[in-house]
Amino acid sequence: MTQTYELWDTDSRNMVAEFASRAEALIALHDAIQAHGRRVVETLALSTEDGDGGGEVIARGAGLVTLIEQEGAKSPPSATGVR
Numbered sequence: 001m002t003q004t005y006e007l008w009d010t011d012s013r014n015m016v017a018e019f020a021s022r023a024e025a026l027i028a029l030h031d032a033i034q035a036h037g038r039r040v041v042e043t044l045a046l047s048t049e050d051g052d053g054g055g056e057v058i059a060r061g062a063g064l065v066t067l068i069e070q071e072g073a074k075s076p077p078s079a080t081g082v083r
Contacts, residue, residue: 003049004019004048005020005021005022005024005025006018006019006046006047007046008045008047009043016044033069043061045059
């Protein structure tokens with residue numbers, strides 16, 4: 001089982017990105033906030049997917065913004081990039 005991290009638009013209910021690690025997702029979201037402001041991620045949710053249909057929501061909306069601000073800048077860069 002490979003766990004992935006999925007970014008969902010909560011308005012359209014579409015997955016907008018998939019990441020190999022939590023750190024990679026938070027870095028990408030942190031960069032998006034730096035470039036475009038907090039509003040760019042306020043309608044998004046970050047969740048896990050375990051490959052067997054299981055997973056959980058890590059954070060969404062304002063909670064996701066807070067998580068990104070707390071952890072996103074501290075996460076080490078990943079060499080894999082967005083899939």
